[in-house]
Amino acid sequence: MISISDDIQIMICTQPIDMRKQINGLILLVVDTLKQNPQAKQMFLFYGKSKDKIKAILWDNNGFILLYKKLEKGKFIFPQDIHSPIEINNDLLQILLRGFDFYRLKYQPELKITQYF
DSSP: OOOOOTTSEEEEOOSOOOTTOOHHHHHHIIIIISOOOTTSSEEEEEEOTTSSEEEEEEEOSSSEEEEEEEOSSSOOOOOSSOOSOEEEOHHHHHHHHTTOOGGGOOOOOOOOOOOOO
């Protein structure tokens, strides 16, 4: 499984893209559509209409990394009717890459217990 540093912000573009796009086409989407700096400490995640493939780009000091995953069966599950990028953390990215519906997961707040009995 891919490990992404915790200081990297992970952004999911919420509109399907043409999955034939390569690094330069994805960079143009980041700049023109998302209005973001593609060299920031961010990973930009994209999906196609069929939702069985995802691509991500990430700047790494002196060049871009392109990640691509195609599910052989099933689809990735993304939130519906959201029109701005979604930020997720590394844990949710791992859940998404395994094919789970990460958007319905709900984290329990950390408990601060002062009395034990």
